[in-house]
Amino acid sequence: MAVVADLRAALLRLVPDESRVSEVESVLDQHAGDLSYHEPHRPDVVVFAESTAEVSAVLAHANAAGVPVVAFGAGTSLEGHVIPLHGGISLDLTRMNAVVAVRPDDLTATVQAGATRSQLAAAAGPHGLWFPVDPGADATLGGMAATNASGTTTVRYGGMRAHVLALEVVLADGRVIRTGTRAVKTSAGYNLTELFVGSEGTLGVITELTLRLHPIPERIIVARAAFPSVEAACRAAAAIIGAGVLVTRCELLDATTIAALNAFKGTSFPESPYLFIELGSELETVRELAEDEGATAFESETDPTARARMWDARHSALMASLALAPGSKAMTTDVAVPLSELAPAIEHARAALDASGLRGGIVGHVGDGNFHLAFLLDPADAESVRRAQALNTSLVEDALARGGTCTGEHGIGYGKLGYLAREHPDLLDLYRGIKELFDPNGILNPGKVVP
C-alpha cells in the first residue's frame, strides 16, 4: 500500500491534477478487464494523460522505477490486451482526442491517439471524405493502430497498416519519436511505423497518428442474400471476390447469429445463413453468383437509413450473442485462412462447435477469409472454460493447417500467446530481441504479444 501511495504521489508531481491520477475503485475496475472471458486484474492507479509531454513524463518515471504501464484506449480489445496483469499504471489516452487536421487536398488527417473512429468520421465527412477502417466498436484510433484493427471494409480498403502514414510515439524511457511522413509513400529506412502498428502497447505509446482518408463513394448498394448453409454462403463469397467484383463489405452471419440479432435488435430476418454485401456496381453479377450457390432470397437497397440499419445489426452481433445467455462472457476466435479454404474451415468450425455442446454463432469478414466464432461461457465454470479452450485450439490448429493464421484482426493480447508460438516458433527469438531493444526494462504491457 505504501508503494502504491508513493507511486501516486510521484505521478501527481508529473500530472498535477487529483482527478487525473485516480485510485477510485470504479475507475480501477473500468481499466481492469475487457468484454472477454479473461479474468480481470486491477491496475494500481489510472492516469488520464492530456498531452504527449505528460505521457513522456509518466513513462520516464515508470521506466526508472520499474512500474508496468498499460496504454488504454476504448478498452474494446478482446484478448486481454488491456488487463494490467502485473498492476502498475493504466495510462488512459481518451482525453487526447483532438482531430488535429483534415487535409482534403492530401486525403490525410492527423489525430491524437484517443480520438475515436466516429470523431474522425464527423470531422472528415463535411469534406466528402471518410476513414473506412471499421472494427464495429467505436474504438480509439491509437488502440486501432496498436491492434492493427480491420473489419467489414478491409476487403476493399485494407486494415490499419494500410492507413497509418506516420506516428508520434513515446518510447519506454520517455523519448518522443516520429516515424513516417505525410507523404503517402516512402522507402526511407526500416519501416518502424508498421512495426508499431499491431504492437499492442508493448513497444511504445502512440500519441498522434497521420492517417489516409478516402472519398465517400457516390453510389452505395447493399444486398442481403440468404443461403441454405454457411458453406454455400462462403462459396458464394469466394466466387464474388474471385470474379473481381469491387465489394466494399462482404459479411457472413450464420443462422444462430441471425436469430440472436432478431431477438436483440427487433429485426425479422428469416433464420438462415446470410451474406451482407456492400458494393457500388455489378449488383446483377453478385445476384447471379449468389443464386449459383443456391441463394434462397436476394434483396438490395440504396436507402441510407436502411443501409445504416443493416450494418448496425451486423455490428451488434457480439452483443446479441452475449444477450442469449445473460451474465455469460465470450470467447471469440478470430482465425483467417486463404479464401479457397474458407468453406471447409467454416464447416470444421460448425462441426466442432456442435460437438462441444457450447452455444455460439459464426460471423465473418468472409471476403478476407476471416471469421469469428463467439462462444458463450461462464468464467466461473471450469468445465465450460476447458471445453471452450479445447474448441478454440481445434479451430486455430485447423486454420494453421490450412495455411492461415491464429488471428486475422483481434491480435494476440495474452489470450493467444500460445497460438502465436505455434504459428511462428522460429520467430520468437527475433520478437524477444525487438521487445528488449524498445523496452529493456519490460515495463510496457508486460505479458502480452511476446510469449
Ligand SMILES: Cc1cc2nc3c(=O)[nH]c(=O)nc-3n(C[C@H](O)[C@H](O)[C@H](O)COP(=O)(O)OP(=O)(O)OC[C@H]3O[C@@H](n4cnc5c(N)ncnc54)[C@H](O)[C@@H]3O)c2cc1C
Ligand atoms: C463488439 C466488438 C466488435 C469488434 N469487432 C472487431 C473487428 O471487426 N475488427 C477488429 O479488428 N477488432 C474488432 N474488435 C476489437 C476492438 O474493437 C479492436 O481491437 C480495437 O482496435 C481496440 O481499440 P481500443 O481503442 O478499444 O483499444 P484498447 O482495447 O484500449 O487497447 C488495445 C491494445 O492497444 C494498446 N493501446 C491502446 N491505445 C494505445 C496507444 N495509444 N498506444 C499504444 N498502445 C495502445 C493497449 O495497451 C492494448 O494492448 C471488436 C470489439 C468489440 C467489442
